[in-house]
Amino acid sequence: MNSMFSKVFLTLLCCASFTGFTVQAQTTKTLENQQSVAVPSEKLPITPEVKIGQLENGLTYYIQNNGKPEDKVELRLAIKAGSILEDDDQVGLAHFMEHMNFNGTTNFKKNELVDYLQGIGIEFGADLNAYTSFDQTVYILPIPSDDPEKLNKGFQILQDWAGNALLTEEDIDDERGVVIEEYRTRLGAATRMQSKYLDKIAYKSKYADRLPIGTKENLENFKYESLRRFQKQWYRPNLMAVIAVGDLDVETLEQKIKENFNGLKNPENPRPREEFGSENHKETFVAIEWDEEATGSQVQVYYKDKGERKKTKTIQDYRDNMVEGLFTEMINNRLNEYTNKPNPPFIFGFSYHGGIIGNKEAYQSIAQTNETGQLEALKVLLEENERVKRYGFKASELERAKKDYLARLERSYKDRDKRESNRIVGAYIQNFIDESPIPGIEWSYNYAQIELPNIKLEEVNGLIADFLHDDNRLVVLTGPKKEGLKKVSEEEVVALLNDVKNADIDDYVDEEVRSDMMAVKPAKGSVVEKETLFEGQINEITQLTLSNGSTITYKKTDFKNDEILFEAFSYGGTSLYSNEELKETASANGGLFEAGIDGISKNEMTKMMSGKIASVRPYIRGNDEGMRGSSTPKDLETMFQMIHLYFTKLDKDPEAFASYISKQKAFLGNILSNPNISFSIALGKFLNEGNPRYTGFPTEEDFDKANYDLAYQKYKERFANAGDFNFYFVGNIDEEMLIDLAETYIASLPGNSTKEMYKSFPFRQKSGDHEFVYRKGTEPKSQVNLIFSGDATYNEKEARAISALGEILSIKLIEKLREEEGGVYGAGARGSISKIPYGNFNFSISFPCAPENAEKLANASIAELEKIIKDGPTEVDMDKVKKALLLSRKDELEQNRFWLSAIRSADYNQSDLNNVVNYESNINALTTDDVKAVANKYLKGGYIKAILLPEE
Structure with a gap:
């Protein structure tokens, strides 16, 4: 609860009243009959x-x-x-x-x-x-x-x-x-x-x-x-x-x-349901707050509207919201460009006009920055607002914004008959609470197609004159308080507000980008084998073997009309790096993908992708490397082109990498001052004491030492052989098109029959009886983690049983710690057995509580577990968990994300995909004795008690 x-900020279609x-x-009515453009006053x-x-x-x-x-x-x-x-x-x-x-x-x-x-x-x-x-x-x-x-x-x-x-x-x-x-x-x-x-x-x-x-x-x-x-x-x-x-x-x-x-009664003489607003103020308020435990620095500027929120009653009101949406898209495109530049002024920055509290709205500009960069971030936000006020946006920016706006609407429109009920109810709640509009996606999409071309640049440019004003304005700066850090003064903020207002500011230059991601298609490879893997209950799953050794596994579904999801993996990852290579690249790998592909920078990519919905993101992890992505059927070729280019033409861009390092160090900021984060990091070090390959949570020094050259070299090595990769696609797939694109963009990649495997190392995390007490923070709050772990031979039935044990114990913990003791808001347990990179089990119990209750509630948790070890769970609790699992699975079977994960995991873990078909029978076959058996087998060998306490 x-x-x-x-208030939740909803999408444009839901936030207007x-x-x-x-x-x-x-x-x-149909738009043709409605004459919506000609009758803007119509409701x-x-x-x-x-x-x-x-x-x-x-x-x-x-x-x-x-x-x-x-x-x-x-x-x-x-x-x-x-x-x-x-x-x-x-x-x-x-x-x-x-x-x-x-x-x-x-x-x-x-x-x-x-x-x-x-x-x-x-x-x-x-x-x-x-x-x-x-x-x-x-x-x-x-x-x-x-x-x-x-x-x-x-x-x-x-x-x-x-x-x-x-x-x-x-x-x-x-x-x-x-x-x-x-x-x-x-x-x-x-x-x-x-x-x-x-x-x-x-x-x-x-x-x-x-x-x-x-x-x-x-x-x-x-x-x-x-x-x-x-x-x-x-x-x-x-x-x-x-x-x-x-x-x-x-x-x-x-x-x-x-x-x-019908039988509910209203009280006699009911108390009026008042509306509460807030008053305007002539001056600019400045609030500068800092705190020893603040994890980062933020800048916020509010230009509060002088009146109450305007409700969206007519078609003209709705059109006004579209204009405002285009404004928001363009100003944030500009701000986003800063984050990809060397020495970016903020980690992220954005502006929009929307609700702040009650019935009050404001134009808001917000940025997160490093602890010494608040004034610089504020300056950039103010300058971009002022730049738009003086010069407006460019026609090219508006056209891109229109394409993106319509592409998102089109996707919703195409999936209008595939929406889950829990995604529909929210709009009706808001319609009741604050009269937000509910014209429906069909009307919204049709109206946007007609009216978007009629929205002029002058209309969008004119908005900011009403947004920006010197009165009813508020600037809020928050950040860490620590030795050696100078707090920004109110005088500095006021001076900056005045300086920007009178500064010489150049117009924005919208540089052109090339129109094609790949002007020349690569020479095609071929499909050498096509095999149907499964039929019947789970519908058909097909696997292609390509001429370069790659495999493509795909499942055509009708769960969404406008969605195709993608993943790929190859074993190896950083497990194949030496200890020194691992340490030098651990903080660098994430920055590899800040560079563009084939000479297209991230900012240029954003412009090039206007009107398209497709994405690909590579990764390198401990035991594998791979990619994840998604697209609409219409933009599937774009996604395939990105896959090809990430294999062959990832750019090496020291400036983009420097920008990444700058943002990561700014994000780190004062993060260790957060007691829970600091506790988690310290616990990780404790559990991995003596591990020569443990890199842990990065520090500023780690980022300073990050070896970009080596990380890039290792990336090229890891993605050199596409024949060692398995590719997976799930969604509304046109099979003929998929095969053609696979032959063009994946079979053409360099590849051979060499297959690598991840490497397993002898080190094991601490297990058995240990106690770890960590003191951090000033508030009276604690965190308790109880951890059981160790080696295990993977067994699918035991894996299901120990997972069910976690669910059962969670029920008992809520009953005992929350309902009986009143000592926690939430508590939970989780259990798993894994086979990669070696057979192991993990079972954990965790909850926050008052410091004075930490030991008592930890002991109560273990007592609940010991009851299950001794007697097993009750049939009632076993039945609750089974029904929840089966009800959840029933929904999952209609989701592309589930099938992508299931098919990939079957290959990755070298397990049987028939477990998806047999899930219901496997769950129903679980008994209280099975759960009792895994509890006795794995959870009697001692545990790590880790407790966060406030400073003394």
């Missing part, structure tokens, strides 16, 4: 896919039939009530109320709800969840639609959430500890710094005092009646919406909503 500090509530969805349509209704008590509902995934309905209960509505005695109770809906309702007494849902395969946290923000609370419940009893229970749960929480004194007191532990997880430098400038973002606004998580003091001491009063006042049907999207007919879903929610 999540407390959200800021829609007109006042409409009870019944309008029918979308936006509502997608005909959704049925919107309202009960007599004011509850709104959104219903859509959607068959992906099969046999599942995504249910949401959205409430227009969040922390902003809390009275002074209720701080943090909107979020606390969310917790209580999982801890005792009319139909599900304490813990029965989670227990029931786990019993039908729905995982707490992963599937079942909720979140609270300033202005809304949303409950999330996916439920099977092919079982009437489960469906009825799902709606009963939503009904209970809507107003049937019991809120007993005992349940409230039991939950205080859990919510305080969630509060504890948020403590740290970012929270401390934010608390000092939030009142400047939300100037003279209640928002500044209503962070959803609340205060520790009030969470510990609030009166029971304060929580009950919040529920009575705000959990009412006229502030609620039920969203139901999934594989069930609309009529049935509508009837379920009416049966379960």
Whole structure:
């Protein structure tokens, strides 16, 4: 369950607001009949896919039939009530109320709800969840639609959430500890710094005092009646919406909503649901905060709008949003170019106009930089804004932005019938909460095709004049506080604001780039063998052997209309480097791909790829090297060309590498000051003590010593023989085209029959009984890691059993540590057995908690594990895990990403792909004895207890 500090920034199609509530969805007209360009004042349509209704008590509902995934309905209960509505005695109770809906309702007494849902395969946290923000609370419940009893229970749960929480004194007191532990997880430098400038973002606004998580003091001491009063006042049907999207007919879903929610009553004389804004200010506010534990440095500039957010009611409003979207695309293209230059002024920088808090919007420019580069980063952000204000964008920039804008819309349009239900519900939630538009992707794509060509450069250029102003402005700088580092002063910031305003700034030069990635195609190789690997249950998988020795394995699917995913690997990786070569290249390998290919730099590549969706990213890891990528069917050849060029013509660019090193060192910044990160790094060193090949987390000195020449040489060696690579493609594949492209761009690569293998080394991480205590940080928070590991002979059945053991123990840890002890917000266990680079097992338990509880909860965790070692898990818990695994797999079987991973992993691990076909029978065959056996075999030989504690 999540407390959200800021509103989620949705895509352009979702973030603009829609007109006042409409009870019944309008029918979308065709654009030809609509005359949208000629009638800009016409209201936006509502997608005909959704049925919107309202009960007599004011509850709104959104219903859509959607068959992906099969046999599942995504249910949401959205409430227009969040922390902003809390009275002074209720701080943090909107979020606390969310917790209580999982801890005792009319139909599900304490813990029965989670227990029931786990019993039908729905995982707490992963599937079942909720979140609270300033202005809304949303409950999330996916439920099977092919079982009437489960469906009825799902709606009963939503009904209970809507107003049937019991809120007993005992349940409230039991939950205080859990919510305080969630509060504890948020403590740290970012929270401390934010608390000092939030009142400047939300100037003279209640928002500044209503962070959803609340205060520790009030969470510990609030009166029971304060929580009950919040529920009575705000959990009412006229502030609620039920969203139901999934594989069930609309009529049935509508009837379920009416049966379960018609009986809800609004309170007599309901308290008005106020809207809260923030005031304008004439001066420029400057907030400069630093903290000993801040991990990095950031610059933010807010030009706050003087009025409230303009809602998107008409077609003209929607067109205005398109213009703003093009502006955002172009300004960020310019800022992105800086990150690829030598000595870049920031790690990343971006600008956009959007919401900041409540109903207030602002034009915002943000950058992350190194600890001494805040003023330089601020200068670049300000200068780019000023450059656009003086000179505007270029026509060539606008054309590229239009192509990219339309390409993204086209992809969504082509996949409009392949959207998963959980990707649809969000737009309806936002339509209810803030009237965001829902015209539908079909209307949006058709409208963009017609209207994008009519958007003039002058329109886009004119926006920034309204965005930039000297009043209602805020500059926020945050970063680390440490010896020898000078803090930027407010006077320096104000002086820079004035200097840039009066500076001589040159116009932007948009350099032309070549139009073709590969002007001349390579001489074709050939397919020497074609073999069908699998048929029937998992559909056909085909393997090609090419004339240079490469193999291509592909699976044609219809899961997405506009998606093809790609991977390739070859054994070897850095395991074939000497110890010295490994150390010299470990911090350099990531920088290899900052260079371009065949003389095309990264900035030029961005321009060249306008209107195309294709990407390829090589890698070199410990035991293998390879590539990952994706494309649309239309841009498949572009992806193949990139594959070919990364094998043959990766550029060597010392300036690009220097830029990479600069960004990495800036990113490192003060990262070790973060207690959790520092603990993780120190634990890694402890576990690998004595390992001559351990490189660990890089330092600035490591980056200074990174050997680019050697890394580039080794890359060329690793990718010299394409015949040693296996290539994988999954998606909406045209087989004839794929074979032609494979012969052209992969079979033509240099290759032979030589096959390499990764090398395994004798060193093993620490295992058995050890204790590692690490002190870092000032906040009262700890992290506990319990680690079991050692050599093992890989066995597929045991691998399944130890993984299931992790899932079972996670259930027991939540029951014991969270629900019974109230000592953690979350806890989990994970187990695995691997065969590469050598047979080994790993089992871990981890959770954050209060320092004073670390030992007690660690011991309680081991006690829960020992129960399983002694008696095995219960059949009930075993059944919960099996159902969750099978329910998850049912969804995975309809995903390209899953199949790509499964096919590649079968080859990589030299395992049987039939395990995918036999997954259900293999899981159902698991017994409590199997789990007990692996627990006894692997988890009785001692463990490493690693605990992070705050400094004394």
